[in-house]
Amino acid sequence: MTSATSTPVRTRRNLPWPIAFYQTAVGKKWVMAVTGIILLGFVLVHMVGNLKMYLGETDLNKYGVALREIGGDLVPHTSILWAVRSLLILAFVLHIHAAATLTAMNRKARPVGYKGGRHYVAANYAARTMRMTGVIVLLYLLFHLMDLTWGNANPNFVHGEPYHNVVESFSRAPVAVVYIIANILLGIHIYHxxxxxxxxxxxxxxxxxAARRWFATAFAALIVIGNVSMPIAVLAGVVS
Ligand code: HEM
Structure with a gap:
């Protein structure tokens, strides 16, 4: 029997609904899906923007400047870019947090696991693949920012000259191979x-x-082909 003086337990009922929802498995899956859509949007727009590399140095560099000048004189310089960056960072953090807490939740619910169920094996394979490719994409992203945004991993980095930086980066074969492998793994992550x-x-x-399968395949293939083509084009001397 509970005594009248016991400490009240904070249940889901008295939490604000978005937090209470996020604490359920369904809520976490929703957050993963919604943040995933935001990140898919970024990856697509970023890939299309980077394809300007094929139009030449002036076009890609002008595109880099244009991103910083979105909003023109109506807003402070780079403010829209920072608003978009903030949304992306939030989506990225929530995506990873939801994935990690959902995994912990599933482990707690079934610490031993099923024995030999085919569906279990398939689901577990996809989940393990997502974790593995997710961690590699995270590491790749860190390297990518050091390589092309901050420049500390790119010995010939020049601020404000993305075309030069991309060509310098992909001219080093080991770096180009890292980009190719990471973008293929990103494609697998995007597909699942x-x-x-x-x-x-x-x-x-x-x-x-059937439409879901088609969309997942087409989207992943588009991103992989577009992104992998760039290091290959530089290695092959098509872009220099
Ligand atoms: C071969 C493919 C890619 C190329 C050529 C490329 C190129 C670039 C370049 C040149 C920049 C610096 C832009 C600037 O400062 O003006 C950049 C920034 C960035 N890239 Fe990529 N990228 C590629 C793939 C990716 C992928 C797959 C992701 C995500 C998983 C990604 C995420 C980012 C992020 C988050 C930034 C920072 C954006 C910002 O500061 O506003 N990139 N990329």
Whole structure:
């Protein structure tokens, strides 16, 4: 029997609803899906923007300047860029937090695991792949920022000259290979993510499964082909 003087337990009921929702597995899956969509949007826009490299040095460098000048004289310099960056950082942090806490939740719910179930093996394979590719993409992103944004991993880095920096970076074969492998792993992560996000959002009708599979394959393939083409083009001397 509970005594009248015992400390009140803070239950989900008295938490604000977004936090209470986030504490459930469904809430975490929603957050993963919504932040995943934001990150997919970034990866697509970033890839399309970087393809300006094929138009030449002036076009890519002008694009870099244009990103900083979004909003023109109406807003302080780089403020829109920083607003977008803040949204991306928030989405990225929430995506990783939801993934980590969901994994912990699943482990707690079933510490021993099923024995020999085929579906379990398949689901576990996808989850393990997502964790592995997710961690590698995170490490790649850190290296990428050091290479092309901050410049401390790129000996010939010049501030404000993305074309020069990209060419200098990809001219080093080991760096180009890192970009190629990391972007293929990113493609695998995107494929699984784009497929499962519909399920997380409750769009799991068998009639749309073919469309889900098509979307996940096409999106992942587009990103991999676009991103991998750039280091290959520099290595092959097509872009120099
Ligand atoms: C071969 C493919 C890629 C190329 C050529 C490339 C190129 C670049 C360049 C040149 C910059 C610096 C832009 C500037 O400061 O003006 C940059 C920044 C960045 N890249 Fe990439 N990138 C590639 C792939 C990726 C991927 C796959 C991701 C994410 C997983 C990514 C995430 C970022 C982020 C977060 C920034 C910082 C953006 C900012 O500071 O506003 N990039 N990239």
């Amino acid at each position: 993510g784009a497929w499962s996000m519909f399920q997380s959002l409750g769009w799991n009708n068998p009639r749309i499964n």
